[in-house]
Amino acid sequence: MTKIRIYDPAMCCDTGVCGPSVDPELTRVATAIFMLEKENINIKRFNLASEPQAFVDEGLIQQLLHEEGVDVLPTILVDGEIKLKGSYPTNEQLAEWAGVSTDLLTKQPKKSKGIELL
Structure with a gap:
């Protein structure tokens, strides 16, 4: 099974999805x-x-941090190999690495009686 690891820069919370202005x-x-x-x-x-x-x-x-500094973050490893550094992967890249359909990552949440269902 593929192993994907995302190494984020320092953020205020685990996902960075917090605060008054959230980065889309x-x-x-x-x-x-x-x-x-x-x-x-x-x-x-x-x-x-x-x-x-x-x-x-x-x-x-x-090693990357020592040689290039924190600007290499985010860095993505797939099965122990550097696949991307300095930016986040696209949904297409994530789907390819995970071996799933891109549709899985681009689905719009379903709504049911005002509640979003994933």
Whole structure:
């Protein structure tokens, strides 16, 4: 099974989806990760501010940070290989790496009696 790891820069919360002005890109990524988790895809996300040990434990990330600094974040590893650094993956990239249909990550939530259902 594919293993996807996302190493985020320091953010105020685990997803970065908080505060008065939410970055739509962070919302998209958080939603995509949620949808992949629902499909039992092995995907995890680490925030430099709240989980610094994960950055130390992963040798590639530790080396990148030492050589290039925090501007390489976010960095995405897929099966231990750097796939992307300095930006978040598109839904298409996530779907490809996870081996799922892109439709899974672009579905609009269903509404039922005013409640959004995913």
